[in-house]
Amino acid sequence: MTTEEPAAAAVLTIGHPAGLHLRPAALFVRTASTFKSRVSIRNLSRDNSPEVDAKSMLGLMQAAVSNGHRVQVQASGEDAAEAVAALERLVEGGFAEPA
DSSP: OOOOOOSSEEEEOOOOTTTTTTHHHHHHHHHTSSSSEEEEEETTTTTTOOEETTTTHHHHHHHHOOOOOEEEEESSTTTTHHHHHHHHHHHTTTTTOHH
């Protein structure tokens, strides 16, 4: 990824039994993909975890995020703050489907 400073960032703890796999991963990617900003994620709980594209299912799988792991979500672009806030709500809401 680039070295540009993110416009918005958050550190989140994943609290889903599946971690970011299967349905939770699909919801995360779907949510990130609704924004124009570049959104990335890095697993802080694994040494040498790469920063990956949060809009990519393959990227998310590469991050290998399990239940209880801490991740850093970063976004840069015109709707960066909204993207990070939406992903925070998704994680804090236990990956519930939006009504």
